Amino acid sequence: MSTLKINNLQVEIEGKKILKGVNLVVNSGEVHAIMGPNGTGKSTLASALMGHPKYEVTEGTAILDDENLLEMEVDERARSGLFLAMQYPAEVPGVTNSDFMRQALKAVSGKDVSLIDFIFKYEKNAEDLKMRKDLPHRYLNEGFSGGERKRNEILQLKTLKPKIAILDEIDSGLDVDALKIVGNNVNDMISPEFGCILITHYQRILDYIEPTHVHIMIDGKIVLTGGKELITKIDTNGYEWVKEELGIDF
Ligand code: ADP
Ligand code: MG
Numbered sequence: 001m002s003t004l005k006i007n008n009l010q011v012e013i014e015g016k017k018i019l020k021g022v023n024l025v026v027n028s029g030e031v032h033a034i035m036g037p038n039g040t041g042k043s044t045l046a047s048a049l050m051g052h053p054k055y056e057v058t059e060g061t062a063i064l065d066d067e068n069l070l071e072m073e074v075d076e077r078a079r080s081g082l083f084l085a086m087q088y089p090a091e092v093p094g095v096t097n098s099d100f101m102r103q104a105l106k107a108v109s110g111k112d113v114s115l116i117d118f119i120f121k122y123e124k125n126a127e128d129l130k131m132r133k134d135l136p137h138r139y140l141n142e143g144f145s146g147g148e149r150k151r152n153e154i155l156q157l158k159t160l161k162p163k164i165a166i167l168d169e170i171d172s173g174l175d176v177d178a179l180k181i182v183g184n185n186v187n188d189m190i191s192p193e194f195g196c197i198l199i200t201h202y203q204r205i206l207d208y209i210e211p212t213h214v215h216i217m218i219d220g221k222i223v224l225t226g227g228k229e230l231i232t233k234i235d236t237n238g239y240e241w242v243k244e245e246l247g248i249d250f
């Protein structure tokens with residue numbers, strides 16, 4: 001079993017404080033949904049944990065299985081078992097999707113990966129995600145539709161098999177069929193060895209990936225934690241009631 005422990009995490013971007021003390025404990029086997037209005041720091045949390053240089057951690061800790069993530073380089077964080085599916089996956093012209101994936105797998109596992117084994121697994125995963133056949137040979141994310149990029153992030157997830165994954169709005173830009181495929185593929189991964197943080201605005205992805213915990217983030221902090229009942233409440237009432245209930249202004 002793995003545990004990610006985030007304690008009083010405070011993060012600045014270009015001198016502006018975005019995260020104001022985030023506390024969160026995620027065990028493998030668990031699914032933590034983080035919901036919240038736009039611009040409250042959800043993606044900042046994801047980027048800071050992965051070590052994006054623009055995000056300066058000014059206080060707090062993030063520990064994955066007794067290893068201090070904040071002292072690690074980006075590639076070390078990935079090797080330690082953390083994974084981020086990005087809200088806006090970037091294009092990487094000149095690098096084919098399958099080459100990228102094989103290199104990433106080599107880097108993360110620290111082992112040489114035989115081409116035959118790799119292709120076999122890659123094709124199986126691509127098929128599970130009902131991806132187009134030409135995808136492995138195309139440059140990473142180049143000309144991919146929004147939905148194809150999201151599926152490709154999940155293909156990486158299935159290939160790399162991290163301990164804890166942060167999935168940042170993997171539901172945005174997906175039609176209902178794609179949403180179901182992506183949701184079911186992530187859900188199938190949940191095990192005593194794998195847990196995830198699911199950042200989302202919408203209830204619909206949570207129909208396929210059932211959260212064990214639901215957190216509401218407002219203005220750089222997790223202000224409320226509960227179970228699935230929070231999702232319906234947010235879906236029908238937005239976030240205004242949170243403000244009233246907690247007596248906070250944002
Ligand atoms: P969310 O994911 O909850 O919508 P973000 O974490 O993306 O919110 O953004 C939180 C705040 O930080 C916003 O005010 C946003 O404009 C700012 N921010 C995020 N990333 C950057 C960046 N790379 N440069 C400058 N400001 C940023
Ligand atoms: Mg957003």
Ligand code: MG
Pocket residue numbers: 042043044087168
């Ligand atoms: Mg975001």
